[in-house]
Amino acid sequence: MTIRELTHFIGGEHVAGTSGRFGDVFDPNTGEVQARVPLATPAEVEAVIANAEEAQKEWASWNPQKRVRVLMRFLQLAQDNVDELARLLSSEHGKTIPDAKGDIQRGLEVVEVALGAPHLLKGEYTESAGTGIDVYSMRQPLGVVAGITPFNFPAMIPLWKAAPALACGNAFVLKPSERDPSVPLRLAELFLEAGLPAGVFNVVNGDKEAVDVLLNDSRVKALGFVGSTPIAQYIYETAAKNGKRAQCFGGAKNHAIIMPDADLDQVADALVGAAYGSAGERCMALSVAVPVGEETADRLVAKLQERIADLRIGTSFDEKADFGPLVTAAARDRVHDYIAKGVEEGAELVVDGRGFVLEGHENGFFSGATLFDKVTTGMSIYREEIFGPVLTVVRARDYEDALRLPTEHEYGNGVAIFTRDGDTARDFANRVQVGMVGVNVPIPVPIAYYTFGGWKASGFGDLNQHGPDAFRFYTKTKTITQRWPSGVKEGDLEGAHVADTDHFVIPTMD
Secondary structure (H helix, E strand, C coil): CCCEECCEEECCEEECCCCCCEEEEEECCCCEEEEEEECCCHHHHHHHHHHHHHHHHHHHHCCHHHHHHHHHHHHHHHHHCHHHHHHHHHHHHCCCHHHHHHHHHHHHHHHHHHCCHHHHCCCCEEEEEECCEEEEEEEEECCEEEEECCCCCCCHHHHHHHHHHHHCCCEEEEECCCCCCHHHHHHHHHHHHCCCCCCCEEECCCCHHHHHHHHHCCCEEEEEEECCHHHHHHHHHHHHHCCCEEEEECCCCEEEEECCCCCHHHHHHHHHHHHHHHHHCCCCCEEEEEEECHHHHHHHHHHHHHHHHCCCECCCCCCCCCECCCCCHHHHHHHHHHHHHHHHCCCEEEECCCCCCCCCCCCCCCCCCEEEECCCCCCHHHHCCCCCCEEEECCECCHHHHHHHHHHCCEECEEEEECCCHHHHHHHHHHCCCCEEEECCCCCCCCCCCCECCEECCEECCCCECCHHHHHHCEEEEEEEEECCCCCCCCCCCCCCHHHHHHHHCCCCC
16 A cells, blocks of 8 residues: 655645654554654744734635635535545545545534624624714634644534634634544645635644644634543643633533333434444444333343344445444554453443454454443443443433433533433423433534533533634624714814823713
């Protein structure tokens, strides 16, 4: 296999790295290295920021309609090239082609919402707030902003960050995951083709060295991050210390509460898709099933076993596969280590996915679906995010016991309840301490014109991703109080000191 040499994308051009440091990009289906990605030096990141700062001046001067016309052209180009983008994404990540297209589509939906920037950027106006005084506000771009995005959604999350940031008039620096950087680089090409001025959208590949420059350089005014909770907390705290805005999203442990009145066939189908789809490498994957009552639990586990036996695991290009490989060998080994911990801690291993091998792809990063029953809250497989095709069953005595589990867990990203009772569902949605709630919906990712964000250790910052919050995050509000005095003749102010005019520049609001 020929190993491709990847680049950065700076100032509208592909730029080779100069650090001499590289990360390996694997083909998860075969285990082979397919590309090398350069890891930027601090000097390279600083050059990217300088380029973006200069380019942002022109971009910010464009009116909102002109900016969104670029996004409209980008949207069309991305849709025209979706097959290419999906194959590129699948080849590096390992998710199936349909999953990859879903990844891209959910990102493009945020681009669609960003087309409403002329409306969303409107300020407020109050006439006659005081005698002869009008007050109005305007939203202005921050300048240079950055996104640090994860491997598991290499199209969706960059677009969630970049689309509203660009629509607001900012320049954007993307530091994607070094595990699957080719789709972000291709998106940069499409932005340029759509008419985005060179330097307004840049991609710099790297590791912690690159991240720390973005965190500490005063020219970067805001950062968005999605990844693990320890890194989310580090980025949030460092950004705050440096006076930057930050929205940082971390780990998850999403629960599904199954009430005795639920349709268990529908629940089992939903759980299999939500737990094992994309090999479980989703922050919104349902990894904990909480059946209420022993009878519900016994019936549910039996139905899950049946459906797991029918799952098809294949390469990311297998059109009939339910899910493909994990992204790296380290990711697969981490999942298998957690399965071993679960056994050691006394959970009942109903289905063991560690022995799965795909014929002809023995060196690929595959893991079969795993199911644990009778898991308790003290076990690491319950407390910690596994990020793989592992579903754990925690049996609850009653509704209150089930409600307590997601509410008291340190993570608070997503949760679902399956029931036919409206009162129960309404009570649950109101009381559960989790940021996103599904009622008979297994993965409650909000549509693009609402906002996405978890609570507790799943999210840091007071504004969420996409929706109206994104436009608040990527702009600063300026408020103007104005008065045009009447009856003042030319010459009345001759020789007056500025301080002498304060009484009519800023009068009382009586």
